[in-house]
Amino acid sequence: MEIIAVPAFSDNYIWLVHDEASGETAVVDPGDAAPALAEAERRGWAIGQVWNTHWHPDHTGGNLAIKDASGSTISGPESGRIPGRDVDLAEGCEVRLGKHVGRVIEVPGHTLDHVALIFEEDGVAFVGDTLFAMGCGRLFEGTPEQMYASLQRLAALPGDTKLYCAHEYTLANARFAAHAEPGNAATAARLEEVQRQREAGEITLPTSVAQERETNPFVRASNWQEFARLRSDKDSFR
Numbered sequence: 001m002e003i004i005a006v007p008a009f010s011d012n013y014i015w016l017v018h019d020e021a022s023g024e025t026a027v028v029d030p031g032d033a034a035p036a037l038a039e040a041e042r043r044g045w046a047i048g049q050v051w052n053t054h055w056h057p058d059h060t061g062g063n064l065a066i067k068d069a070s071g072s073t074i075s076g077p078e079s080g081r082i083p084g085r086d087v088d089l090a091e092g093c094e095v096r097l098g099k100h101v102g103r104v105i106e107v108p109g110h111t112l113d114h115v116a117l118i119f120e121e122d123g124v125a126f127v128g129d130t131l132f133a134m135g136c137g138r139l140f141e142g143t144p145e146q147m148y149a150s151l152q153r154l155a156a157l158p159g160d161t162k163l164y165c166a167h168e169y170t171l172a173n174a175r176f177a178a179h180a181e182p183g184n185a186a187t188a189a190r191l192e193e194v195q196r197q198r199e200a201g202e203i204t205l206p207t208s209v210a211q212e213r214e215t216n217p218f219v220r221a222s223n224w225q226e227f228a229r230l231r232s233d234k235d236s237f238r
């Protein structure tokens with residue numbers, strides 16, 4: 001399974017997922033159709049599926065144009081707000097790309113309809129705006145209890161699972177993480193590494209479950225109350 005980042009807007013990543021054996025291609029969270037279609041065409045890949053993690057327009061805005069251009073099937077959570085949705089993604093559902101199987105888990109918090117796609121055999125998870133490298137999504141619809149439980153589910157995946165998040169927020173998150181846990185040497189080292197990567201214009205994703213367990217203060221919070229305090233501190237952190 002080959003996974004390519006397609007930058008969109010100021011800090012979104014659309015993920016193109018290609019299976020060489022079957023020739024199938026899916027696109028995860030296409031907020032904008034043009035860059036995803038252009039990258040697929042450049043590689044000679046025909047997009048056949050759209051997978052949405054949640055309804056926000058910067059993740060679904062390109063759905064209809066991609067469907068028009070490619071005839072893709074659109075899979076996403078049932079919130080009534082996903083343009084062109086054909087297939088419902090709820091807890092226990094599966095998405096397939098060739099022989100690769102992704103299990104759907106519900107991870108409410110950022111929105112109430114948010115799902116993550118877990119490809120266990122590939123060690124890959126698409127986590128949308130639930131977990132970011134060293135951070136997490138804002139609570140627009142869900143409660144701190146819900147978001148904390150969602151993050152703990154992702155953090156319980158095998159340590160070498162690669163997490164594909166939907167935004168390049170790592171540097172700002174790393175600064176907050178270093179502020180929240182000044183004694184965490186792994187966090188300090190990662191902040192330096194992320195600064196170097198961003199100065200070089202490099203992408204900081206995917207991250208891994210093991211890295212997040214070591215350096216993500218929201219994952220490391222010991223209960224939802226601590227999580228809620230951190231989330232509210234981060235909202236006002238500059």
Ligand SMILES: [Zn+2]
Pocket residue numbers: 054056059110129
């Ligand atoms: Zn979002």
